[in-house]
Amino acid sequence: MAKNFLVALTRNTISLVGTALAVASATLIITLTVIQQMGFQGSAYLGLITFVALPMLLLTGLILIPVGISRERRRMAAAAAEGEESVALFPVLDLNNERVRKNLIMFLIFTTFSVVVLGSATYKGVHVMDSVAFCGTVCHTVMQPEYTAHQRSPHARVPCADCHIGPGADWFVKSKISGSWQLIAVALNIYPTPIPTPIHNLRPARETCEQCHWPTNFVGDLLKVHTNFAEDETNSQSQTSVLLRVGGLAGRKSSGIHWHVNPDVRIRYKSDESRENIYDIELTRQDGTVTLFKGDPAPEGEESPDWKVMDCVDCHNRPSHRYRLPSDEVDMAMVSMDIDHSLPFVKRESMRLLQAGYESHDQARVDIPTGLEAFYTTEYPELAGTQADAIARAGDELVEIYTSNVFPAMKVDWGTYPDHSGHQESPGCFRCHDRKHKSEEGAKIPRKCDTCHTLLADEEVDSEILKILNP
Ligand code: HEC
Ligand code: HEC
Ligand code: HEC
Ligand code: HEC
Ligand code: HEC
Structure with a gap:
């Protein structure tokens, strides 16, 4: 036989x-x-x-x-x-x-x-x-949002694979298999738009971020100053400033915001798929005591069965693919004078043009500059002549802002991928710090403003503190 x-x-x-x-x-x-x-x-x-x-x-x-x-x-x-x-x-x-x-x-x-x-x-x-250019450009349309944001981020020189794959064989094979599936999805044109987030099988931050940033690093207080422009004729300026208690591990004592990632503390939570709605939070302190904070119960059948251990990415979910909101982008460009803040109503017009909605980047490249020009030609005809250069530069800058944050081909719009490291763009910290999660003894996760930062100035004009810091 x-x-x-x-x-x-x-x-x-x-x-x-x-x-x-x-x-x-x-x-x-x-x-x-x-x-x-x-x-x-x-x-x-x-x-x-x-x-x-x-x-x-x-x-x-x-x-x-x-x-x-x-x-x-x-x-x-x-x-x-x-x-x-x-x-x-x-x-x-x-x-x-x-x-x-x-x-x-x-x-x-x-x-x-x-x-x-x-x-x-x-x-x-x-x-x-393996090169960044290949990851970001071969499936050009699909990865364009992530690639563009990555190129503008502090991690522009960190290869995609360092965060998405990382060293070691176990995760490597896992990410290979899911990566292979993604390639097939791209080839067959059956990938979802926008690409869903969070990535549930992202490698634990312990093994990726912590290759370069060690969690025991003490950061201390961090001063952040934000210049806001109002939507009036003179684009009135004001300043917001927070002193953030980032903290970390100093000696044996840890404090502040980075206390969550002290290796001796463990926070786990249960949430829905999007991680926007957090149900139960379990805290194990350095001395071993465990506290369970219960929030609203999960809707029938939606509770995730597994605990997710909190790590860097629960706050820094956009370390590399950071999409900003139009007002933040315009404020920054006006500070750097890429958008000349002496142009009347330029903040209001910028916001209007950025949020108008375009079919493609090419359409935005045409419509945004012509829209801005048209506004000054009809409303301020004299200025349209004398300030033609500044208006053209502002138009170019708005195109740059639009094409870096909005990707019609992938249905990525303003706010599609919010940042969790604050509470301005999305609930962020307030997903847990909402005073709704309670332990059996009635303890709550604090929401007092001073827990996390001192608000030195809140949309103030000529604020005292900033005058002292920057005379
Ligand atoms: C500094 C680390 C880091 C680098 C470098 C990095 N990513 Fe990411 N990436 C992340 C994190 C963190 C997330 C979001 C995870 C979450 O929210 O679950 C993410 C999410 C994504 C997503 C899902 C959609 C989204 O925006 O949430 C895609 C696609 C992606 N990355 C592609 C890339 C590509 C392509 C590159 C290289 C050009 C790259 N990444 C480089 C950390 C990184
Ligand atoms: C290969 C090394 C490397 C890896 C991996 C890496 N980073 Fe970074 N990261 C850097 C460097 C270098 C900088 C400083 C860039 C600068 O000063 O402009 C930085 C800056 C940062 C900042 C400060 C950003 C800012 O706006 O100033 C944050 C937050 C951060 N990283 C978080 C993360 C997180 C979260 C991960 C994991 C998902 C990660 N990093 C993975 C190298 C890395
Ligand atoms: C509870 C939320 C939270 C967690 C968890 C967290 N961070 Fe942060 N981190 C922040 C905030 C808020 C800031 C300051 C504001 C900012 O830069 O956006 C910050 C700042 C930083 C900075 C910039 C420090 C500087 O000197 O400018 C780095 C780097 C960083 N974090 C890395 C990490 C890494 C790595 C982890 C995981 C080990 C981590 N963070 C975990 C919230 C968090
Ligand atoms: C997954 C839930 C969760 C998220 C998200 C979260 N925290 Fe917390 N945080 C906690 C818990 C639990 C405590 C401990 C409360 C207690 O001590 O009873 C805490 C405590 C703190 C403390 C006090 C630490 C100390 O010194 O004792 C600060 C500051 C803080 N969080 C800042 C932040 C900031 C800023 C963010 C967003 C960038 C954030 N947290 C996001 C769960 C969370
Ligand atoms: C759980 C921690 C936490 C609590 C509680 C908290 N904040 Fe914040 N807040 C943050 C973080 C983190 C940022 C982000 C700073 C950044 O990176 O721009 C922020 C940013 C802000 C900003 C914007 C600063 C800017 O750059 O424009 C304002 C305003 C603000 N907080 C007001 C408040 C007020 C008012 C309260 C009290 C009701 C409060 N916050 C409670 C963590 C917190």
């Missing part, structure tokens, strides 16, 4: 090709998996080769083998029926035969050659595919 099978296998080309395919792809799968387990980092594309393309070749090979065999058996049966002598014998490999010798040598040269070519192509390909 086994002999018959082997004879049928070796006597027909289809099965032989199938066998070669199966053996070659199985060898490559094993080699690539071992290399990756040993810590070699590659992108999702290497995963696509290892876990999708090669297994498909392996399967094709495995299908070809029985197809060839059954064809060969039918041929042999037909030959037997016609009275021919049955040829259930192995092919003879006679090395004295010149033709056999030549073919064998050709076969060996060809195999070596393909292994070398395939190996170096994979090596080169993986290097190219």
Whole structure:
């Protein structure tokens, strides 16, 4: 039986090709998996080769083998029926035969050659595919929002893979498999727009962020000053300033905002998919006491079964893909004079033009500058001539702001991806610090403004404190 099978296998080309395919792809799968387990980092594309393309070749090979065999058996049966002598014998490999010798040598040269070519192509390909430019631009439309924001962020020089994959083999394979699926989704055009957030299988911050930022670093107080412009004719300026108690671990005592990530403290929570609605919060303090704060109960069937341990990304959910709100962007551009704040109503007009809604970036590139020009031509005709340069520069800056934050092709609009590291754009900190979560003893998570910061100035004109700091 086994002999018959082997004879049928070796006597027909289809099965032989199938066998070669199966053996070659199985060898490559094993080699690539071992290399990756040993810590070699590659992108999702290497995963696509290892876990999708090669297994498909392996399967094709495995299908070809029985197809060839059954064809060969039918041929042999037909030959037997016609009275021919049955040829259930192995092919003879006679090395004295010149033709056999030549073919064998050709076969060996060809195999070596393909292994070398395939190996170096994979090596080169993986290097190219790992680069930020490749991640961000190959699936250009899909990754454009994240790529653009990444290029403007403090992490612009940190490769995508450092946060999304990180070192080590276990998560590597996991992210490879999900990365492969994402590539297929892109190829078939069945990916969701906008790309959903949060990423539930993001590698724990402990193993990514903490490669570069150590949680025990003491930051202390951080002063933040924000200049606001009003939407009146003179674009009236005011200042808001907070002294943020970021804190951290100083000596053995930790305090302030970074107390949450003290390695001796553990906070876990249960929430819905979006992590915007947090139900239960469990706090384990340094001395080991555990407090459970209960919030509103989860709606029927929506509670996540697992506890999520709080880490950096629960506050810094936009370390690399930070999309700002139009008023913040315009205020910053007006401070730097990319938008000249002496232009009347320029804040109001900027806000109107940024929020108008455009079909594409190309349309915004045309409509925003013409819209701004049209406003000054009709309302301030004289200024439109003398300040033509400033108006044109403001128009360009608004286009830059729009195309960095809004991506119509991916349905990313203002506020689609809010930042959790405050409470201005989204509930952020107030998801827990809302005085609604209560322990059995009635303790609440504080919401007093002074818990987190001292508000030095709140939309003040010529505030005293800022005069002292910046005379
Ligand atoms: C400094 C770390 C870091 C870097 C570098 C980084 N990301 Fe991210 N990325 C994140 C975090 C954190 C999230 C949001 C996770 C969450 O909210 O669950 C995210 C989310 C995403 C998402 C989901 C959509 C969204 O905005 O939430 C995509 C897609 C993405 N990143 C692609 C990229 C690409 C492409 C690059 C390289 C150009 C990159 N990332 C570089 C940390 C990073
Ligand atoms: C490969 C190293 C590296 C990794 C990984 C990394 N960061 Fe950073 N991060 C930096 C550097 C360098 C800066 C400082 C940039 C600067 O000073 O402009 C920075 C700055 C920051 C800042 C200050 C941003 C600001 O606006 O000034 C925050 C917050 C931050 N990182 C959070 C994170 C979080 C959260 C993660 C994990 C998701 C992370 N980082 C992963 C290197 C890294
Ligand atoms: C409870 C929320 C919260 C958690 C958790 C948290 N941070 Fe922060 N972090 C903040 C806030 C708020 C600031 C200051 C405001 C800002 O820069 O946006 C800050 C500031 C920072 C800065 C900038 C410090 C500077 O000198 O400018 C870095 C870097 C940073 N965090 C890294 C981390 C890392 C890494 C982790 C995880 C180990 C982490 N943070 C966990 C809220 C948090
Ligand atoms: C997942 C829930 C959760 C989120 C989100 C959260 N916190 Fe907290 N925070 C807590 C809990 C729980 C405590 C402890 C309350 C207690 O001591 O009883 C706490 C305590 C604090 C404290 C007091 C720390 C100390 O010195 O003892 C500060 C400050 C603070 N949080 C700031 C923030 C800021 C700022 C943000 C948003 C950037 C934030 N928290 C987001 C759960 C949260
Ligand atoms: C749980 C911590 C926490 C509590 C409680 C809190 N804040 Fe904040 N607040 C923050 C953080 C974090 C930021 C973000 C600072 C930044 O990075 O711009 C912020 C920002 C602000 C800003 C904007 C500053 C700016 O840059 O424009 C104002 C205004 C403000 N808070 C007012 C308040 C008031 C009023 C209260 C009391 C009802 C309060 N906050 C309670 C954490 C808190």
